[in-house]
């Protein structure tokens with residue numbers, strides 16, 4: 001029995017972890033999109049499903065799952081996560097006029113084409129790492145028959161390592177400090193990068209064509225490229241400084257991006273002291289045998305934003 005006054009503050013419901021493989025056989029060279037989808041619906045009409053046990057407005061999550069498969073069949077843009085997410089979100093707003101918002105998250109799992117006898121194979125793939133591409137879209141109704149979209153995309157779990165070109169010096173030294181300064185260390189991280197799009201609100205019927213002007217796949221490739229190139233080429237003074245360069249470069253490359261965020265764990269590698277064995281030298285400039293430390297890691301995070309005076313437009 002509830003004996004205090006409460007109210008339903010927030011709600012979203014739908015299907016999570018809808019797994020789907022779309023095969024593109026439009027040429028002899030097949031392509032695949034291996035996706036995990038989450039579709040959540042919201043709106044005041046759903047309040048009574050929580051507060052009064054009324055399912056009158058509830059679109060079954062089973063039907064939401066079925067819709068993912070039906071739209072994947074007809075869609076021409078499954079390979080552009082952001083546009084497929086917009087198709088799905090729009091579909092729920094178009095079909096059920098009491099749905100106020102649709103929140104669609106799509107994760108794309110990697111399948112790289114096999115090279116057989118030195119040639120790209122037409123229809124065989126392998127998983128070249130656990131890194132994923134992701135998108136998170138929230139579409140809602142706006143005044144005057146318009147729709148607004150909040151959209152961010154991401155790379156998750158891109159594991160990288162470099163063997164030189166990274167230092168860490170001149171940090172605070174006090175009674176808690178044991179770490180030595182270093183001019184040359186191993187740098188390794190598992191990149192989580194996120195970029196936010198600036199999508200103007202559009203009349204319902206124009207939303208998809210407005211969004212289709214943004215080269216989402218090129219932007220994804222470019223952010224990934226900038227991340228790897230900056231990681232490799234920067235003479236890193238710290239993870240913080242390298243992160244800032246990565247994010248600033250992508251904002252300057254793409255006018256539809258206003259904010260880019262990174263979360264970079266600093267995975268430590270310590271040179272093993274081998275002096276116990278016949279005085280073997282393996283520290284500082286002699287190091288080539290290291291112990292990777294799984295825990296703990298540093299964690300460096302930041303969001304870099306475009307200054308308002310250069311604010312992005314489509």
Ligand SMILES: O=c1[nH]c(=O)c2[nH]c(=O)[nH]c2[nH]1
Nearest residue numbers: 168179237238239240266298
């Ligand atoms: O790039 C780094 N940033 C830090 O803030 C830090 N702290 C630490 O112990 N090692 C490192 N490395």
